[in-house]
Amino acid sequence: MRTPIIAGNWKMFKTIVEAKEFAQNAKAGNTSTGVQKVICAPFTALPALSAELAGTDIALGAQNMHFEEQGAFTGEISPSMLKEIGVSYVIIGHSERRQYFNETDETVNKKVVAALKADLVPIVCVGESLEQREAGETSDIVRTQTEAAFSGLTPAQVAGSIIAYEPIWAIGTGRSSTAEDANETIAIIRSVIAEKFGQETAQQVRIQYGGSVKPENIASYMAQPDIDGALVGGASLVADSYLQLVNGASQR
Numbered sequence: 001m002r003t004p005i006i007a008g009n010w011k012m013f014k015t016i017v018e019a020k021e022f023a024q025n026a027k028a029g030n031t032s033t034g035v036q037k038v039i040c041a042p043f044t045a046l047p048a049l050s051a052e053l054a055g056t057d058i059a060l061g062a063q064n065m066h067f068e069e070q071g072a073f074t075g076e077i078s079p080s081m082l083k084e085i086g087v088s089y090v091i092i093g094h095s096e097r098r099q100y101f102n103e104t105d106e107t108v109n110k111k112v113v114a115a116l117k118a119d120l121v122p123i124v125c126v127g128e129s130l131e132q133r134e135a136g137e138t139s140d141i142v143r144t145q146t147e148a149a150f151s152g153l154t155p156a157q158v159a160g161s162i163i164a165y166e167p168i169w170a171i172g173t174g175r176s177s178t179a180e181d182a183n184e185t186i187a188i189i190r191s192v193i194a195e196k197f198g199q200e201t202a203q204q205v206r207i208q209y210g211g212s213v214k215p216e217n218i219a220s221y222m223a224q225p226d227i228d229g230a231l232v233g234g235a236s237l238v239a240d241s242y243l244q245l246v247n248g249a250s251q252r
């Protein structure tokens with residue numbers, strides 16, 4: 001049985017003061033068990049969150065990193081720099097990075113390799129645009145992105161990774177995918193993993209849905225057989241809302 005995972009992606013929200021306030025509220029209300037909890041915060045808030053959340057079961061994630069260990073890469077952060085401040089997960093290939101920051105399937109693959117090497121769990125994002133969906137290209141797009149992201153990895157490395165299926169048209173729009181449609185595409189992603197890395201790996205790897213997930217709709221996603229959790233933007237910014245999402249996932 002795959003443990004559900006609810007990851008918050010704060011994007012470019014929250015100062016250190018705001019992050020600390022979230023952590024204090026989250027600690028006070030955090031009672032659910034059986035769900036992996038992750039908050040992916042801006043780099044600047046990570047050390048303070050690491051201190052606030054020490055000793056809790058809420059883990060920390062970053063939203064990006066460079067694939068090199070060090071070097072002349074102005075403005076970048078390396079995997080070991082994240083490890084040093086208590087980060088254990090890293091989002092890789094979010095559609096906003098693919099769209100605005102030139103992230104490609106090739107750099108995604110390099111980053112996944114580097115994350116695993118540094119003992120960080122990659123949360124690899126895949127998903128189609130509205131145009132691609134309407135052209136009937138969804139399964140081709142997620143297949144290409146999934147194959148590229150995990151190219152050259154071992155089945156064990158893939159099994160230990162997380163995939164987030166985030167249809168771009170559902171991100172921040174309030175227009176969520178139906179649970180059935182999300183499950184269908186996630187099942188396709190799982191079948192791509194099975195083809196490339198074997199059935200056992202495909203049954204182990206956790207695949208989240210992301211895109212306008214809210215406390216009101218989390219249960220419908222979690223009721224689907226192939227959906228193992230959610231990567232949540234807006235609804236993860238308030239501690240109470242994040243904890244409601246976790247509660248929704250724990251009732252699976």
Ligand SMILES: O=C(CO)COP(=O)(O)O
Binds near residue numbers: 171173174211213232
């Ligand atoms: O991009 C997302 C998470 O990575 C989804 O964002 P929203 O939950 O705000 O739609």
